[in-house]
Amino acid sequence: MSRTLAEKVWEAHVVRHGSGAEPDLLYIDLHLLHEVTSPQAFDGLRLANRKLRRPDLTIATEDHNVPTVDIDKPIADLVSRTQVETLRRNCAEFGLRLHPMGDFEQGIVHVVGPQLGLTQPGMTVVCGDSHTSTHGAFGALAFGIGTSEVEHVMATQTLPLRPFKTMAINVNGALGEGVTAKDIILAVIAKIGTGGGQGYVLEYRGSAIEALSMEARMTVCNMSIEAGARAGMIAPDDTTFDYISGRPHAPSGADWDAAVEYWKTLRTDDDATFDAEVTIDAAELTPFVTWGTNPGQGLPLSATIPDPEKIVDENERVAAEKALTYMGLEPGTPLRDIRVDTVFLGSCTNGRIEDLRAAADVIKGKRVASGVRMLVVPGSMRVRKQAEDEGLDKVFLDAGAEWRQAGCSMCLGMNPDQLAPGERSASTSNRNFEGRQGKGGRTHLVSPLVAAATAVRGTLSAPADLEN
Amino acid sequence: MDAFTTHTGVGVPLRRSNVDTDQIIPAVYLKRVTRTGFEDGLFAAWRGDENFILNQEPFKAGSVLVAGPDFGTGSSREHAVWALMDYGFRVVVSSRFADIFRGNSGKQGLVAAQCSQSDVELLWKLLESEPGTPVTVDLTDKTVRAKDLVAPFEIDDYTRWRLLEGLDDIALTLRHEPEISAFEGNRQTWLPTTDPLPAV
Numbered sequence: 156m157s158r159t160l161a162e163k164v165w166e167a168h169v170v171r172h173g174s175g176a177e178p179d180l181l182y183i184d185l186h187l188l189h190e191v192t193s194p195q196a197f198d199g200l201r202l203a204n205r206k207l208r209r210p211d212l213t214i215a216t217e218d219h220n221v222p223t224v225d226i227d228k229p230i231a232d233l234v235s236r237t238q239v240e241t242l243r244r245n246c247a248e249f250g251l252r253l254h255p256m257g258d259f260e261q262g263i264v265h266v267v268g269p270q271l272g273l274t275q276p277g278m279t280v281v282c283g284d285s286h287t288s289t290h291g292a293f294g295a296l297a298f299g300i301g302t303s304e305v306e307h308v309m310a311t312q313t314l315p316l317r318p319f320k321t322m323a324i325n326v327n328g329a330l331g332e333g334v335t336a337k338d339i340i341l342a343v344i345a346k347i348g349t350g351g352g353q354g355y356v357l358e359y360r361g362s363a364i365e366a367l368s369m370e371a372r373m374t375v376c377n378m379s380i381e382a383g384a385r386a387g388m389i390a391p392d393d394t395t396f397d398y399i400s401g402r403p404h405a406p407s408g409a410d411w412d413a414a415v416e417y418w419k420t421l422r423t424d425d426d427a428t429f430d431a432e433v434t435i436d437a438a439e440l441t442p443f444v445t446w447g448t449n450p451g452q453g454l455p456l457s458a459t460i461p462d463p464e465k466i467v468d469e470n471e472r473v474a475a476e477k478a479l480t481y482m483g484l485e486p487g488t489p490l491r492d493i494r495v496d497t498v499f500l501g502s503c504t505n506g507r508i509e510d511l512r513a514a515a516d517v518i519k520g521k522r523v524a525s526g527v528r529m530l531v532v533p534g535s536m537r538v539r540k541q542a543e544d545e546g547l548d549k550v551f552l553d554a555g556a557e558w559r560q561a562g563c564s565m566c567l568g569m570n571p572d573q574l575a576p577g578e579r580s581a582s583t584s585n586r587n588f589e590g591r592q593g594k595g596g597r598t599h600l601v602s603p604l605v606a607a608a609t610a611v612r613g614t615l616s617a618p619a620d621l622e623n
Numbered sequence: 624m625d626a627f628t629t630h631t632g633v634g635v636p637l638r639r640s641n642v643d644t645d646q647i648i649p650a651v652y653l654k655r656v657t658r659t660g661f662e663d664g665l666f667a668a669w670r671g672d673e674n675f676i677l678n679q680e681p682f683k684a685g686s687v688l689v690a691g692p693d694f695g696t697g698s699s700r701e702h703a704v705w706a707l708m709d710y711g712f713r714v715v716v717s718s719r720f721a722d723i724f725r726g727n728s729g730k731q732g733l734v735a736a737q738c739s740q741s742d743v744e745l746l747w748k749l750l751e752s753e754p755g756t757p758v759t760v761d762l763t764d765k766t767v768r769a770k771d772l773v774a775p776f777e778i779d780d781y782t783r784w785r786l787l788e789g790l791d792d793i794a795l796t797l798r799h800e801p802e803i804s805a806f807e808g809n810r811q812t813w814l815p816t817t818d819p820l821p822a823v
Contacts, residue, residue: 170806176780194656214817234654241656285699301701303730311796350693410813470640567650588645
C-alpha cells in the first residue's frame with residue numbers, strides 16, 4: 156500500500172496498535188528536556204516511585220530562562236534560578252546528560268539536537284515545547300508535548316497517540332532575491348490560518364523546498380505549530396545526509412551506509428494521497444511580515460494595514476480590530492512606515508549560523524538606526540563560537556548591535572530580555588501574541604534579512620530598501 | 624485524576640477567537656516548579672482590565688468557559704490547563720481547539736468540549752442576556768445544556784472513557800511493558816543515544 160512520509164515513520168514506531176477508540180502506542184527515539192516544562196514531570200515520577208526508562212535517549216539543556224549577559228554569575232531572578240537549579244538536581248538524580256548555562260553545547264533545545272547529530276531522519280522526537288516541529292526538517296516525526304506527556308515518555312519511552320491526518324504543502328518554483336524560508340512559512344500560515352493545520356502533519360514538498368538548506372528547512376518546519384499542526388516534515392535527501400554526516404552523534408562506517416539506505420526510503424510514495432493539499436508559487440512570494448497578534452495575520456511588506464471593516468468573517472473582523480488596537484496601528488498605514496524600537500535576531504526559528512550570516516551581510520558597514528536597539532542572540536554556544544570565528548560578532552558590534560550569549564531570550568521574554576509596554580519590535584522569532592515578548596510589547600515577525608534592514612532604517616524594511 | 628461524569632456551574636462567555644496559551648497564562652508564570660497555584664496567572668494581562676469578564680459578577684465564580692474558535696493555540700505549556708483548573712474551570716467549550724491544548728486537557732481532567740460555532744453563539748447570547756445561568760456539561764451523553772438549549776459536543780471516545788473512569792495514562796501504558804521491551808529489542812543499532820561522547 157502506498158504511504159506518505161509521515162505514515163511510514165508512524166508505522167515504524169508502533170509498539171502496539173490500539174483497538175477501536177484506543178490510540179496506538181508509539182515508541183519515542185529521542186526526548187529533549189529543558190527547565191520549564193520538566194519539573195512537574197520529574198515530581199510525578201518521584202511521587203509514583205517510577206524510574207526514567209531510557210536516560211540514554213534523553214538529553215537536557217537550559218534555554219528558556221537563561222540570561223544572555225553575565226552568564227558567569229548566578230541568575231539574578233530567583234524564581235528563574237530555582238527552575239534552572241531544579242533541572243540540574245533532577246538530571247543528577249535521574250542520571251541525565253545536561254548542557255548547562257555556559258557549557259559549549261548549551262543552547263536552545265531545537266538548535267542543540269540537530270547540531271549534535273542527534274536528530275536523524277525517520278526518528279520520533281518529542282519535547283515539552285511546541286517548536287519541536289523543527290526537527291521534522293530531517294524527515295523525523297517531531298512534535299511538542301505537554302508536561303503529562305513528558306512524564307509519560309520519561310516513564311515508558313512511548314506515547315499513546317491517534318494517527319494524524321496528512322497535508323501536503325507544495326511550494327514550487329524559485330524564490331526571488333531576498334525571499335527566504337521565513338517568508339515561505341509566514342505565507343503558508345497566512346494562507347491556511349492558525350487553525351488550518353489542526354489534526355494534520357504537514358509535509359513540505361516541491362522544488363522550492365528541495366532547494367532549501369537544512370537550516371532553512373528547520374525554519375519552515377519550526378513554525379508548523381503556528382498553523383496549528385503539531386508536526387511538519389520534509390523528506391530527507393542529500394542535503395540532509397550531508398548535514399548529518401560527521402556530526403558527533405551521526406552513525407559512521409557500515410552503520411552510516413545502513414542508515415542512509417533506510418533514510419532513502421523515507422519519501423512519500425508517488426501514488427500516495429494526502430488528506431489535504433495546499434499549493435504555493437514560490438516565485439510570487441516577497442518578504443512577509445505580520446501586522447497583528449497571531450502569526451496568521453501577515454502580509455507582504457509592500458502592503459498596507461488591512462481595514463477590519465472590509466473583513467467579512469465576523470470572528471476574523473473582531474480579531475483584527477482587537478489586534479490593531481493592541482498593536483497601536485491604523486488601517487491603511489503602509490507596513491514600511493511602521494517604526495520599531497527593537498530588533499531581535501535569534502530564536503529556534505532563526506538563530507542559526509546561516510541566519511546570522513544573512514543578517515550580517517545586510518548590516519555590514521552600516522549602522523543600527525538611532526533610537527533602535529538590536530539584540531543578536533545566537534541559538535547555541537556552538538553557533539556563537541562559529542559566528543565569532545567568522546567575525547560576525549564584529550560586524551554586529553560595529554553596527555551598534557548587542558552580541559549576546561545563547562538562549563531563547565526575547566522570543567518569549569522569560570529572561571530579562573523583554574519589550575517594555577508599548578515598545579515595538581521586528582523579531583525573527585515565531586509568535587506575535589499579545590505580551591509574548593514582554594507585557595504590552597508589540598511584535599512584528601520577520602526574516603533575518605528584514606530584521607537587519609529594519610535595524611538600519613528604523614522602519615520595517617527589506618534589504619532592497621537600503622539601496623534606494 | 625478525578626473522574627468526570629457531569630458538571631453544572633456558571634458559564635462564562637469569552638467572545639474571543641485565537642485565545643493562545645500566552646493569553647491563558649503568560650510565560651512569566653511558567654518559572655515555578657510546583658504543580659498548583661497557577662490561578663493568579665490565568666488571563667493575567669486581561670484581568671488587569673476591570674471590564675474583563677472574569678472581573679464581573681457572577682462570572683468570577685465561573686467553571687464552564689465558552690470561547691471562540693482556535694482556543695489554546697501556541698505553546699505546549701500544560702500550565703494553561705493547570706491555570707484554568709486551579710481557577711475553578713472544569714470545562715472549556717469551543718468550536719475548535721489546538722491539538723496540544725486538547726491533549727493536555729484530557730490528561731488533567733479538564734473537558735475540552737467541541738461544539739458547533741452556532742451553538743457557541745447561542746450560549747454566548749444566553750449567558751450574556753441571563754448572566755449566571757447554570758450550564759450543565761454531561762460527558763455520558765456528550766451534551767452541554769443551559770435552560771432550553773441542548774448542544775451536542777464532540778470529544779474522542781478514548782479520552783471520554785479515561786475521563787469517565789478517571790484513569791492514569793502511565794499506568795495504562797505500563798500494562799504493555801512486555802511489548803515495549805520487545806520493540807526495543809528490534810530497534811536499529813545505528814540509532815543514536817545521548818550517552819556522553821568520549822572526550823576528544
